[in-house]
Amino acid sequence: MVAWLVPKPEGLYCAPGDFYIDPLVPVPRAVITHGHADHARPHHEAVLATPETLAIMALRMGEDRAGRARQSLGYDTPLRLGDVTLRLAPAGHVLGSAQVVLEHAGQRAVVSGDYKRVPDPTCAPFEPVPCDLFVTEATFALPVFRHPDPRREIGRLLHDVRLFPDRTHLVGCYALGKAQRLVALLRQAGYDAPVWLHGALRPICALYGRFGIDLGVLGAATGAARDAMRGGIVLAPPSAIADRWARRLPDPVVCLASGWMQVRQRAKARGVELPLVISDHADWDALLQTCDDTGAREVWVTHGREDALIHALGRRGVRARALRLVGYGEEDEAGDAAAAEGEPA
Structure with a gap:
């Protein structure tokens, strides 16, 4: 039993190190797993994260809100904080x-943050770490969620582009992570035409470029000639695909890239013509495989569908419980919606 890691209203607290992991409110010391707005909150006194996450936080929040004291730590570099390494x-x-x-x-103890196990050309791959306690997300922790190969979904998109050369394919996707991954997957599939971007996506794509992620030619959808985007692919936040911003696109085919597109009712409710099941989270099989890979005999499950995963782990002889921490979202929908509000039509 790991007694020194404690769930509190502020978030998960490491007592011997005196810091919180992905706290929900401002705290004196925070360790941040990644830059999505439901994990990286503003106004902490001291923040520790990877160089990329710190840069993302500064870009999205502003320098004055991303932590008064910021410490960069690369992967696999041990650091002593209080009595904890x-x-x-x-x-x-x-x-x-x-x-x-x-x-x-x-x-x-290992706190996963959000994770996925499939290859992604825009970020370092997941590394299982043996541990006594594993704290895992559970966004897609139901047996129905078994995500297809993302290359297959990109193939479906490109097939539709060829099928309807006079229509614009408008793909809703989150600004941080999903948009850049979609562009990289399109490039891997041989698509070398410009990919058009909603203004809310452009700063993050530029930041990825500064960290060495080459996304090829990207066009600004806002202000571009209407016919320049005909037959092309436009990426925009999910909130923008049903917005007046989208009305100027030539006969758009509305697409949405998300693990939730496996649920047909969700796609239908949002008026999605071409749902693309591409997720940045582990699916059911990957969650179970990851818990097995860590060898943890104790697993804490947070922000997702805890009950099914806890039951499945119990049948494997693993002691599992729900943390039920509130305040974590599906991905970064809130952040994308806020960013999209400032985008001109």
């Missing part, structure tokens, strides 16, 4: 995303 391991979720690995009193 901490290191960050790749989580495979988005650029700079990290698992927090903690060692104290002969025990090791």
Whole structure:
């Protein structure tokens, strides 16, 4: 039993190190797993994260809100904080995303943050870390969620582009992580035409470029000639695909890239013509495989569908419980919606 990691209203607290992991409110010391707005909150006194996550936080929040004192820590670099040794391991979720690995009193705990196990050309791949306690997300923790190969989904998109050469394919996607991954997957599939971007996506794509992620030619959808985008692919936040901003596009085919597109009712409710099941989270099989890979005999499950995963782990002889921490979202929908509000039509 790991007694020195404690769930509190502020978030998950490491007592011997005196810091919180992805706290929900401003705290004196925070360790941040990645830059999505439901995990990276503003106004902490001191923030520790990967260089990429710190840069993302500064870009999205502003320098004055991203932590008064910021400490950069690369992957697999041990650091002593109080009586705890901490290191960050790749989580495979988005650029700079990290698992927090903690060692104290002969025990090791790993806090996953959000993660996925499938290859992603825009971020370091997930690395399983053996541990006594594993704290896992559970966004897609139901047996119905078994995500297809993202290359297949990109193939479906490109097939539709060829099928309707006079229509614009408008793809809703989150600004941080999903948009850049979609562009990279399109490039891997041989698509070398410009990919057009809603204004809310452009700053993050530029930041990825500064960290060495080459996304090829990207066009600004706002202000571009209407016919220049005909037959092309436009990426925009999910909130923009049904907005007046989209009305100027030539006969758009509305698409949405998300693990939730496996649920047909969700796609239909949002008027999605071409749902693309591309997720930046682990699906049911990957969640179970990851818990097995860590060898943890104790698993805490947070922000998702805890009950099914807890039941399945119990049948494997693993002691599992729900943390039921509130305040974590599906991905970064709130942040994207806020960013989209400032985008001119």
